[in-house]
Amino acid sequence: GAGVSQSPSNKVTEKGKDVELRCDPISGHTALYWYRQSLGQGLEFLIYFQGNSAPDKSGLPSDRFSAERTGGSVSTLTIQRTQQEDSAVYLCASSFGGRNGELFFGEGSRLTVL
Amino acid sequence: QQQVKQSPQSLIVQKGGISIINCAYENTAFDYFPWYQQFPGKGPALLIAIRPDVSEKKEGRFTISFNKSAKQFSLHIMDSQPGDSATYFCAASIGLNYGQNFVFGPGTRLSVLP
Numbered sequence: 107g108a109g110v111s112q113s114p115s116n117k118v119t120e121k122g123k124d125v126e127l128r129c130d131p132i133s134g135h136t137a138l139y140w141y142r143q144s145l146g147q148g149l150e151f152l153i154y155f156q157g158n159s160a161p162d163k164s165g166l167p168s169d170r171f172s173a174e175r176t177g178g179s180v181s182t183l184t185i186q187r188t189q190q191e192d193s194a195v196y197l198c199a200s201s202f203g204g205r206n207g208e209l210f211f212g213e214g215s216r217l218t219v220l
Numbered sequence: 221q222q223q224v225k226q227s228p229q230s231l232i233v234q235k236g237g238i239s240i241i242n243c244a245y246e247n248t249a250f251d252y253f254p255w256y257q258q259f260p261g262k263g264p265a266l267l268i269a270i271r272p273d274v275s276e277k278k279e280g281r282f283t284i285s286f287n288k289s290a291k292q293f294s295l296h297i298m299d300s301q302p303g304d305s306a307t308y309f310c311a312a313s314i315g316l317n318y319g320q321n322f323v324f325g326p327g328t329r330l331s332v333l334p
Contacts, residue, residue: 110263139322148226148326149264149309162321197263205315206252206271209322211263 108132110212112198118218119188127183127215131200138181139209140173141197149197155181156203188219222247224312226325233332239297241328243310246291250312252320255284255295258307258327267308268295300332 111130119125131138140152151165155175166172170188175181185192195214201207225244233239243253254269270277270284270293277284283296297304310325 137320141324146329149324151322151324154321199263203320205320206269206313207320208254208266208269209256209264211265213261213263 110198110200110210112196112212112215114215115213116216116218118220120220121190122187124184124186125188125217127185127196127198127217129181129183129198129200129212131179131181131198132210133179134202135200135210136178136203137201137207138175139199139201140181140183141199142194143197143214144194152183152196185217188217190219193217193219222323224310224323224325226310226328228328229326230329231331233300233330235300235302235332235334237300237332239295239300239304239330239332241295241308241310241330242292243294243325244290244292245312245323247312247314248291249314250323251315252313253284253286253293254311254313254322255282256309256311256324258309264309297330300330302332302334305330305332 113128136157138155141149153173154162170186173183195216197214199209199211255267256264257267258264281298286293307327309327311322313320313322
């Protein structure tokens with residue numbers, strides 16, 4: 107596709123369930139980022155993948171959160187044992203990498219934990 | 221030191237007026253300062269960006285003013301239009317050996333009245 111694709115666009119789950127959110131970056135982009143945006147709030151950095159380098163996981167809020175990127179392309183963000191405070195829009199972005207690069211964002215996955 | 225502060229939180233401007241959003245940072249290692257625009261239900265999109273070796277950058281109605289000594293930068297929207305109503309995020313980026321990471325401000329919700 108032409109842009110960053112995220113799925114599902116909406117996910118409603120019960121507290122304690124695990125969820126997986128998927129991100130398909132723009133073809134050729136080596137950098138991939140996950141951010142969390144709570145209602146009316148800013149962008150909270152979660153994790154950053156760049157090529158074959160070890161990911162920067164410094165933004166993951168707890169060990170319930172994990173992410174992987176397979177084959178340098180598709181990424182999956184997994185939240186285990188979801189809590190109500192995990193409810194937010196999860197945004198994925200990709201870029202060509204390097205310095206001063208433009209981030210291209212997907213439209214996000216809205217997660218609601220009941 | 222990794223924070224980017226942004227003000228105001230919300231802004232209401234009449235059509236044709238000037239919208240001004242201010243940001244400040246502490247970390248002098250930041251070397252790239254983009255502004256992103258986000259419409260409801262969409263991911264943020266790059267609006268304009270500046271590097272610290274330039275004091276001003278203008279693209280159409282949008283201008284970034286950068287004050288390196290004060291560690292502040294601002295976005296000016298001239299002749300504001302109702303279509304400019306969106307949330308604006310300033311950001312700062314640190315170049316890394318293998319890429320870059322971004323810190324976003326908390327956002328400013330702009331409403332331009334017709």
